[in-house]
Amino acid sequence: SQKIEQNSEALNIQEGKTATLTCNYTNYSPAYLQWYRQDPGRGPVFLLLIRENEKEKRKERLKVTFDTTLKQSLFHITASQPADSATYLCALPNSWGKLQFGAGTQVVVTP
Amino acid sequence: ETGVTQTPRHLVMGMTNKKSLKCEQHLGHNAMYWYKQSAKKPLELMFVYNFKEQTENNSVPSRFSPECPNSSHLFLHLHTLQPEDSALYLCASSQVGLAGGIPYEQYFGPGTRLTVT
Numbered sequence: 001s002q003k004i005e006q007n008s009e010a011l012n013i014q015e016g017k018t019a020t021l022t023c024n025y026t027n028y029s030p031a032y033l034q035w036y037r038q039d040p041g042r043g044p045v046f047l048l049l050i051r052e053n054e055k056e057k058r059k060e061r062l063k064v065t066f067d068t069t070l071k072q073s074l075f076h077i078t079a080s081q082p083a084d085s086a087t088y089l090c091a092l093p094n095s096w097g098k099l100q101f102g103a104g105t106q107v108v109v110t111p
Numbered sequence: 112e113t114g115v116t117q118t119p120r121h122l123v124m125g126m127t128n129k130k131s132l133k134c135e136q137h138l139g140h141n142a143m144y145w146y147k148q149s150a151k152k153p154l155e156l157m158f159v160y161n162f163k164e165q166t167e168n169n170s171v172p173s174r175f176s177p178e179c180p181n182s183s184h185l186f187l188h189l190h191t192l193q194p195e196d197s198a199l200y201l202c203a204s205s206q207v208g209l210a211g212g213i214p215y216e217q218y219f220g221p222g223t224r225l226t227v228t
Contacts, residue, residue, distance in 0.1 A: 041199075096167075098159065102153055103151065103152060
């Protein structure tokens with residue numbers, strides 16, 4: 001089965017800096033990968049989807065890259081703000097096509 | 112956030128109780144999901160319903176029983192739970208194509224925080 005690895009340590013970053021999160025997977029390369037944001041006590045909220053033939057995707061201050069050779073996706077938050085503080089989850093389909101989530105990385109942006 | 116609603120938001124139940132979680136989606140989606148989220152662990156997919164038909168049961172213990180009466184409503188019936196079942200239970204919905212392909216994103220409800228005593 002697919003193993004998804006996200007940094008379990010919280011990422012502490014100063015406001016205005018760029019936060020970079022990694023999502024590594026171990027087995028077959030998926031056709032796409034999704035990123036979600038989750039705030040405490042709430043359900044995840046979809047942010048971005050990137051397909052295997054796309055190298056990069058942007059949405060406002062967010063940027064996602066997908067490197068199928070490295071089996072890795074990077075998630076960037078540029079000009080970070082305290083409101084960006086949350087846990088960010090990557091998700092990709094398993095061999096049965098069902099979405100499988102990583103454990104997430106917590107981001108803490110301090111003023 | 113009102114696209115997918117869940118009730119109750121919090122639930123405390125004893126090991127001998129029977130309770131039900133309710134989920135409703137107002138997005139016109141054709142697939143609904145139940146997930147379990149324990150502290151510091153990835154979301155665990157429990158059940159999937161496509162077009163009201165259960166298409167996946169990830170080896171979930173029989174003390175969890177799903178029900179999907181129509182494409183907008185999903186229930187999770189609970190009975191004789193164990194303390195290790197305490198977790199955040201999330202409902203989600205999405206649109207899926209008949210022929211498969213890349214699914215759309217999933218929309219989650221706020222979850223039910225379940226505590227089994």
